[in-house]
Amino acid sequence: MKAIRKVQITLYFVLITVFNGYAQSKHLLFKTEFGNFKAVLYDYTPHHRDLMLRSIRDHVYHDALFNRIIENFVVQGGEHDVDIAKREAADPLHQQPRLAAEFDDRAFHKMGALGAGRDGNPEKASFLNQIYFVVGKKITAAELHNLELKKGIKYTAAQRKEYLAKGGQPRLDHDFTVFGEIYEGFGVIMKISQLKTDNQDYPLQKVPFEIIEISK
Template sequence: MRKITLIIAIVFIWMSNTNAQSKRLLFKTAFGEFKVVLYDFTPNHRDLMLKSIKDSVYQGALFNRIIENFVVQGGEHDIDIEKKEAADPQHRKPRLAAEFDQRAFHKMGALGAGRDGNPEKASFLNQIYFVVGKKVSSAELDGLEIKKGIKYGKEQREEYLLRGGQPRLDQDFTVFGEIYQGLDVILKISRSKTDQQDFPLEKVPFSIVEIKE
């Protein structure tokens, strides 16, 4: 009975958090569609995503790095970004400053921004990923708190222990949204066959539209 009560409480909290946010997106893929909410408490990443959609950055884009039980990554690939920046005579490396918030963490279905190894942990402008993590134990969370010097709150612990995720990425990569409908679609995509560099053997295109309600 206590377990059922706990699950109901977690679902209620999750629904309250997602319903409070103002911007939502629809991702269209050959595997199906899924819906994403953008967090208002990571406003710069939210606004960049909305601008990118209007600029058609993600129309006909690809999920081009797929690792089962880890992430499904799309948009510009690290290799292409490196080549473009290396060819720039002004040596520009545009990034978006990190936005870390206790409410934004790497739960299953979390939407994050990719980045390189820059010390500021700033995000690439046109690369996103979805968490398709794995089960997490209380001991793992305890160890990560010590290793990373962070503290997981009650909601985070309950979510990770109930559904899993990738907590080792917390406070290193910006999370700015999450899937609230159609998580099964991204899980199907995560099981796509890939080569040794994690490129899917068959292209996985996607497009995004803003949901107007």
Template structure:
């Protein structure tokens, strides 16, 4: 029975992976992180694919590292704010949020950063990986009461088993997940940082499409 259960889980994961069409690799000095992009968040999937073509994430930095929370990279919030403040047109380009129950803040999820805009629209050049922490049933019930929403069966099972950041669901767009190299992002998440969460030694990464 245990064998059949494990076989079912493996086949389910394989089916999910095949169902999604694009994969990318985040190459770092500490190893490679392979990510499956979700086809059910197509605008954010295409955003990072276009960013790769434009070399935006070539030699980029993981510039905000918070253990048990996230590893964030690309354009920093401070730099975005300065650039937009200096723009005489007041232009603040964003991508509308894409929210799907299958895309949630499990361990290893890939999300798009944003500021406090009420539309929950994403920055164009900032991503993060969920490191997260343990989640209890009480945590989920409290969030459901606070946010007026219910976690799906899949979400609940994943959070209770492996942890994550359920409080970010519905507020930040998740558009992919790590399928190989989780140990690399966990290693990076434990690097020493300054008071602003910037790593004391540069942590660079480059993104490429896996054909």
């Protein structure tokens, strides 16, 4: 009986962990001409999560494009840096609205991570309607060590395990906010990342996408 009880308790905590990690999170479906993929929004980056949900409901990403593609780095979509700069320069009030950074050790630049773009503001605050997905590269232990020294950070055991096993873009950690990740259909974004681009990283063909909030 004690053994059975021990198994029941173990299963209970496993289920709680899964529930806390995903069941309460919001899920998105990205539809593209290259196929569809799904992403989860993290509950531990609530301001970025809620902004994304509001943006979808307000059709901010209507007719959106993946408009900056760098193989082995990121696929970026939404409002482009150039367009943001032009719009803000033309604003007579010179407003530059940003969302404060949300850094959490559980949210890092693994393969398929969903992040928020930004400019060079010292607060590392995010643009309001620009996103990217990590399509990084293989990472070595030496690279992680050098990044720790350079950035003055310490990668967690979970981060180190993920980066060494699957790769990513750890040099972006603590500089750009990660607020979700792809959990189904990662091959689609990898396919998009391999499209031909011009010398400014614009894809030579338009890559539209649609975002739909789903139950899971």
